[in-house]
Amino acid sequence: xxxxxxxxxxxxxxxxxxxxxxxxxxxxxxxxxxxxxxxxxxxxxxxxxxxxxxxxxxxxxxxxxxxxxxxxxxxxxxxxxxxxxxxxxxxxxxxxxxxxxxxxxxxxxxxxxxxxxxxxxxxxxxxxxxxxxxxxxxxxxxxxxxxxxxxxxxxxxxxxxxxxxxxxxxxxxxxxxxxxxxxxxxxxxxxxxxxxxxxxxxxxxxxxxxxxxxxxxxxxxxxxxxxxxxxxxxxxxxxxxxxxxxxxxxxxxxxxxxxxxxxxxxxxxxxxxxxxxxxxxxxxxxxxxxxxxxxxx
Amino acid sequence: xxxxxxxxxxxxxxxxxxxxxxxxxxxxxxxxxxxxxxxxxxxxxxxxxxxxxxxxxxxxxxxxxxxxxxxxxxxxxxxxxxxxxxxxxxxxxxxxxxxxxxxxxxxxxxxxxxxxxxxxxxxxxxxxxxxxxxxxxxxxxxxxxxxxxxxxxxxxxxxxxxxxxxxxxxxxxxxxxxxxxxxxxxxxxxxxxxxxxxxxxxxxxxxxxxxxxxxxxxxxxxxxxxxxxxxxxxxxxxxxxxxxxxxxxxxx
Numbered sequence: 001x002x003x004x005x006x007x008x009x010x011x012x013x014x015x016x017x018x019x020x021x022x023x024x025x026x027x028x029x030x031x032x033x034x035x036x037x038x039x040x041x042x043x044x045x046x047x048x049x050x051x052x053x054x055x056x057x058x059x060x061x062x063x064x065x066x067x068x069x070x071x072x073x074x075x076x077x078x079x080x081x082x083x084x085x086x087x088x089x090x091x092x093x094x095x096x097x098x099x100x101x102x103x104x105x106x107x108x109x110x111x112x113x114x115x116x117x118x119x120x121x122x123x124x125x126x127x128x129x130x131x132x133x134x135x136x137x138x139x140x141x142x143x144x145x146x147x148x149x150x151x152x153x154x155x156x157x158x159x160x161x162x163x164x165x166x167x168x169x170x171x172x173x174x175x176x177x178x179x180x181x182x183x184x185x186x187x188x189x190x191x192x193x194x195x196x197x198x199x200x201x202x203x204x205x206x207x208x209x210x211x212x213x214x215x216x217x218x219x220x221x222x223x224x225x226x227x228x229x230x231x232x233x234x235x236x237x238x239x240x241x242x243x244x245x246x247x248x249x250x251x252x253x254x255x256x257x258x259x260x261x262x263x264x265x266x267x268x269x270x271x272x273x274x275x276x277x278x279x280x281x282x283x284x285x286x287x288x289x290x291x292x293x294x295x296x297x
Numbered sequence: 298x299x300x301x302x303x304x305x306x307x308x309x310x311x312x313x314x315x316x317x318x319x320x321x322x323x324x325x326x327x328x329x330x331x332x333x334x335x336x337x338x339x340x341x342x343x344x345x346x347x348x349x350x351x352x353x354x355x356x357x358x359x360x361x362x363x364x365x366x367x368x369x370x371x372x373x374x375x376x377x378x379x380x381x382x383x384x385x386x387x388x389x390x391x392x393x394x395x396x397x398x399x400x401x402x403x404x405x406x407x408x409x410x411x412x413x414x415x416x417x418x419x420x421x422x423x424x425x426x427x428x429x430x431x432x433x434x435x436x437x438x439x440x441x442x443x444x445x446x447x448x449x450x451x452x453x454x455x456x457x458x459x460x461x462x463x464x465x466x467x468x469x470x471x472x473x474x475x476x477x478x479x480x481x482x483x484x485x486x487x488x489x490x491x492x493x494x495x496x497x498x499x500x501x502x503x504x505x506x507x508x509x510x511x512x513x514x515x516x517x518x519x520x521x522x523x524x525x526x527x528x529x530x531x532x533x534x535x536x537x538x539x540x541x542x543x544x545x546x547x548x549x
Contacts, residue, residue, distance in 0.1 A: 099480040106483075126483050160467070164480030181387065181467035182477060188465065195379045197387070 042242045043087070046111060051090040054080045055110040058095040059187035062210050062266040063116050075266040076114040079133070079259065083249055097185045099164025102126055105236055112246065113234040116204055118166045119285040128237050129285035130246045132230035133259070135273035138170045139205035140221040141212060146199035151223050154178040160189040160198035167202040170225045193218065204229070210267055228273060232285035243284065251277060308487040311478045318474030319495055325388060325470065326457045329395035333456070334449075336396065337403025344408045355404060362401035368462050370394045375466040391463035391470075399456050403449065410445035411437065443519060450507040454500050461496075471495060 046052045056064040056076045067073040072093040084091035096104050101113045105127055116136075119129045142148040146157060154175035161167040163182045171180050181198055183189040190211060192198040201208070205224060212220040233250075235242045253259040254275050263271055277288075340359070343351040362370065374397075375390035385393060414437050422432040464473035475492035479485050511519050 099476055102483055103479075103485045163473075163476050168477075182469070182473070183467045184465055184476070188467075191376050192467070195376050196384060197375065197379060 042111070042239055043245055046087060046089055046242075049089070051092045052080075052084050052087060052112070053092045053094055053110040054083075055094045055096040055101050055104050055113040055115060056080065057097060057101070057115040057186065058093070059097070059185040060116065060207060063207065064093070064095075064114070075262055076116070078262050078266075079253070080114060082253065082258065082262075083246070086249060087245075097164070098162045099184070101164075102234075105234060108236070111235065111242060116207070116231045117234050118229045119232045119289050120166065121286070123234075124284075124286045126237065127234040128239060128243050129232040129234055130243060131250055131277060131285050131288050132232045132275065133250055134206065134231040134271065135275060136229045136231060136271075137205045137224035137273075138167060138202055138226050138229065139208040139224055141193060141201040141203065141208045142219050142221060143193060143196065143199055144217055144219050148200055148221070150221070151175060151225060154200055157199040158197070160192045160201045162186055162189055162203070165203075166226075166229065171202055174225050204231075205272060206267060209272075213268070230285055230289045247283070304484045304487045305491075307482050308478060308484055308491050311474075311482075314474050314478060315471065315491060315495060318469055318471040318492075319499070321388070321468065322457065322460050322470040323499070325392050325395065325463065325468070326453070326460050328392045329399060329456050329460075330453050332392070332396035333399035333403050333452070336400030337407045337449075340400065340404035341407035341411060344404060345411060359401045359404050362398050363405075367394065367398050367459050368465065370398055371462055371466060387463065387466045387468040390466060391460065391468050395456050395459055395463075398459070399452050402452055402455075406445050406448045406452065407441075410441040413444050414440045443515060446507075446511060446515075446519065450503065454503050457499055457503070458496065 056072065056074075058064045058066055058072050058074075060074075062074050064072060064074040064076045072095070077091075077093055080091045080093055094104065094110050096110075096113070096115065098115070101115055101117070102123070104110050105113050113127070114133075116134060117123075117129075119132065123129075140148075140151065140154070148154060148157060151174040154171070155177040156179075157175075158179045158181060159171050159175070160181050160183055161171060163184060168180065168182055171178055181189075181192060183192060186203060186207070189198070189201050189203070193201045194215065194217070202225065208220055212218050233246050235246065250259075254277065259275075260270065340355045343355040344359075346352065371391060371394040374385060374394040375387060378385055378390065418436055419432065422436050427436070460470055461472035463470055464476060467473070469477070471492050475488050479488035482488060
């Protein structure tokens, strides 16, 4: 009986291994690890696969969320579908959170990360950023009953942030005596503020403006924390072909007004900080961020 | 990647954070375990009482908490209870959920342990005019404790491991710290690996400690199996997957 079990297991393992290696080489290429994916073939791989895998934070309405039919929807998802159409493939939107989106990208589970991903020098060491697709800032959403009028009022209050995002660092800078609660995703953090577990929530300004409009018990402070944030798309480090394609796509949809139309559809108004690609031909969001910072400073 | 050589070094430089997370894990687990034990003892007594209403109420509690996911119980305790007017901090909500969940299992474990004492002995005790107190403390309890000790220790370990779910309600216990360090350093393997090692150490400390305690208080010693070991086949290190069969030739 034991020998039979071992034989069956061995046969099953051998069959599984054979099946894995028989898959089209495009798949095995896309599941390579963090090692540089040599650039040139990636766009072709996506086309031969017939689908582009895009990571988005589907707990971040109206950027990305699950609609009433359980399908991914939102500003990011609409852009993803537009991108897929321009490549002639299907878009496969994968749900990630702020703290696992980079590992998903580095392990090849996705080709690109959307997700309102703020471009910072530290993150640029792990991934390559496109030019920005949204410009924003850190806003503060407060419960009306919590009596918070300014950022310094946050001291002594409970502030919700999301793990792995730029919000967590922003709180420490302005209110070192605030109690910080770090949640796995934005839905949990919103839930915390709505149920009273937290007094305030620090997140992207565009996101919070939308949330404040949907909840009468919540208010958005007039102040924003820190500097402007340039949010871009991320690809694996060294993936120049896909990076160039995404950059030219972003320029195209900004120039022909498609992205503005989609933004107005989801947020109800034009963006607070409009996109302005005037710097001479940056190759990545980091160049644009650095140029903007040096011209501001 | 050239980062690999400094990967563990970078993560180990956060040891202070990991240890403070571990402290919270231990605190919430011990607190939950104590309450779970109390629930287990009272609940087992209720399940064995002659009042049907007690048996039914505790039975419903046990069924609900054993047949629903712990994570959902945690969410209800933290996000749902405030709506009913009972706001709990994430530590309190976590302890409550863990205690309620483990308590349900302990009710059944303790009830089984008490029921395992042969009823003939209770009759004999009655015939010998032993008081109910004496019957319980000198006949029932010593035998029942031998039966329930390994599963209760196991439940404690399950509480410690289940506490990792409390990271979802922003409690900075060990798993939450690992997530934070991972998002700061992007060294996923090392961050989560270090936390895994710490959980393994804690589980082993509990197992070994319970073995030693069992050797001291149980005469004759408990048989091998579960989280206890008999004399001569003592397991000093629990490594998942390797301790299934007792090896008669070598020690571990």
